[in-house]
Amino acid sequence: MxxxxxxxxxxxxxxxxxxxxKPSPNLGSARLWRDQGQRGAARELHAPVYNWFTEGFDTLDxxxxxxxxxxxx
Numbered sequence: 449m450x451x452x453x454x455x456x457x458x459x460x461x462x463x464x465x466x467x468x469x470k471p472s473p474n475l476g477s478a479r480l481w482r483d484q485g486q487r488g489a490a491r492e493l494h495a496p497v498y499n500w501f502t503e504g505f506d507t508l509d510x511x512x513x514x515x516x517x518x519x520x521x
Contacts, residue, residue, distance in 0.1 A: 472509050478516060491520040 474497055481490035498513045505514070 472512070475509075475512060475516060478520075482516070482520060487520050491517065494520070 474493055478490040478494040481487070481493065494513065494517060498510070498517055501510060504510055
């Protein structure tokens with residue numbers, strides 16, 4: 449089975465294989481959009497990726513992802 453088979457099809461913002469192990473590739477984009485005042489777009493980018501994970505919430509990457517989502521809420 450190819451690696452990108454596990455990435456949700458609704459996540460069009462980065463190469464499909466990127467989200468398999470951590471959400472950090474889109475954190476930079478979401479932070480940039482937040483800083484530019486595009487909070488809604490940042491949340492739309494970041495929330496589906498964070499919600500895709502079912503475990504590992506004690507890792508630094510997912511803690512940072514959650515903090516950003518909380519800030520964008």
